[in-house]
Amino acid sequence: MTRPLVDLQTTPHGGRSLFATQPITRGTNIFACEVPFAHVIYKDYRREVCAQCFAYAASTSRSIGDPRTWSIRSCMRATAETVWFCTDECKVTWESGVIGPLIADVNALLGKAKIATRSQSARDGHDPILPNISTAQITQDYIDEAWVDVENFVSSRTLLSSYCSTMNLEDMELEISRSVASAIVQRYVIDHRLANLTASSVISSSDLWAEVLNLQSSELSNVSLRPYILKAHLRVYAFLCHSLPTHLKTYVPMARIILARDTGNAFGIWDGDSRDEMLGWGLWAGASYFNHSCCPNVEKTRVGRAMHFTTSRSVETGEELCISYIDTNQTITQRRQDLENSWFFKCRCQRCLLEEASLH
Numbered sequence: 278m279t280r281p282l283v284d285l286q287t288t289p290h291g292g293r294s295l296f297a298t299q300p301i302t303r304g305t306n307i308f309a310c311e312v313p314f315a316h317v318i319y320k321d322y323r324r325e326v327c328a329q330c331f332a333y334a335a336s337t338s339r340s341i342g343d344p345r346t347w348s349i350r351s352c353m354r355a356t357a358e359t360v361w362f363c364t365d366e367c368k369v370t371w372e373s374g375v376i377g378p379l380i381a382d383v384n385a386l387l388g389k390a391k392i393a394t395r396s397q398s399a400r401d402g403h404d405p406i407l408p409n410i411s412t413a414q415i416t417q418d419y420i421d422e423a424w425v426d427v428e429n430f431v432s433s434r435t436l437l438s439s440y441c442s443t444m445n446l447e448d449m450e451l452e453i454s455r456s457v458a459s460a461i462v463q464r465y466v467i468d469h470r471l472a473n474l475t476a477s478s479v480i481s482s483s484d485l486w487a488e489v490l491n492l493q494s495s496e497l498s499n500v501s502l503r504p505y506i507l508k509a510h511l512r513v514y515a516f517l518c519h520s521l522p523t524h525l526k527t528y529v530p531m532a533r534i535i536l537a538r539d540t541g542n543a544f545g546i547w548d549g550d551s552r553d554e555m556l557g558w559g560l561w562a563g564a565s566y567f568n569h570s571c572c573p574n575v576e577k578t579r580v581g582r583a584m585h586f587t588t589s590r591s592v593e594t595g596e597e598l599c600i601s602y603i604d605t606n607q608t609i610t611q612r613r614q615d616l617e618n619s620w621f622f623k624c625r626c627q628r629c630l631l632e633e634a635s636l637h
């Protein structure tokens with residue numbers, strides 16, 4: 278058996294991180310994660326993004342005159358949401374799988390349920406799920422209590438149904454709901470052994486959920502910086518409790534776990550290398566142990582549904598293997614701002630430490 282090239286270790290500065298177990302040459306594929314555990318493609322792009330391989334119809338690499346939307350569509354159950362494909366091969370692969378069609382069924386239900394949330398008169402601004410809050414109030418206890426309250430609230434079917442009929446779910450809340458629902462379907466399929474899922478080169482399907490649980494949560498940092506996120510998450514939870522089919526409802530408590538880990542661990546699904554347009558996002562469990570560096574030695578590439586990680590230069594035994602989360606062609610001040618706003622940490626990479634020292 279060949280020895281793995283990477284090893285997970287704890288760092289003094291940035292939680293767990295991946296390290297080289299032997300010298301690695303430039304261009305080596307060190308890790309691959311085959312499928313996202315949760316994902317969503319934004320509504321505006323759904324006709325332009327292949328449901329199987331995420332190829333973008335309007336990408337700049339395509340020729341002038343090529344259509345901006347895909348024309349091959351799924352024709353499975355009438356109850357399922359229509360999805361589009363770049364080739365017949367992708368369509369056959371998707372239709373012969375279990376997860377894609379199940380997600381399309383659930384998405385159709387969520388779409389209808391969202392329309393129903395605005396069928397009655399708009400709310401008067403008061404939301405019983407969470408009163409207006411100020412950042413000063415936000416502690417882990419506060420967040421825990423808010424989740425206990427919402428769980429009590431949704432346990433009354435009458436209250437829940439009446440709330441959802443006028444909650445006026447926002448478009449972004451529906452996207453978040455779709456992403457959580459895709460994870461719920463994934464877990465349902467694993468639990469019921471409906472498909473043989475291989476998520477990555479090192480993780481077996483039975484460990485997939487454990488891998489998601491193991492991801493770092495950024496719930497408190499995220500809600501402290503953007504208190505409105507908590508309200509959106511609680512509303513998504515209530516909406517899913519109300520709208521999902523009975524066999525998936527038992528999995529709704531997963532929502533808080535996914536939402537707490539999504540920010541800080543998910544990757545954007547981009548149109549191509551130039552990253553002009555973000556088409557959606559996905560949570561590739563197992564691929565989130567790469568720490569950030571402003572002088573990275575690993576490049577991340579999406580290959581269809583898979584995330585591949587390749588060394589961008591040669592690496593010594595024991596070296597930390599890092600990707601970059603941001604545009605590293607920025608000043609230290611801009612880089613810090615981006616990392617603190619979106620990932621809630623102060624970068625301790627070699628480049629930042631050197632640049633910081635030269636400032637003093």
Ligand SMILES: C[S@@+](CC[C@H](N)C(=O)[O-])C[C@H]1O[C@@H](n2cnc3c(N)ncnc32)[C@H](O)[C@@H]1O
Binds near residue numbers: 293
């Ligand atoms: C996607 S996770 C990476 C894996 C993470 N270290 C863990 O233990 O799960 C991102 C988090 O890792 C930490 N991190 C990543 N790169 C870092 C760096 N250059 N300096 C300090 N902390 C970093 C931050 O806490 C960040 O929010």
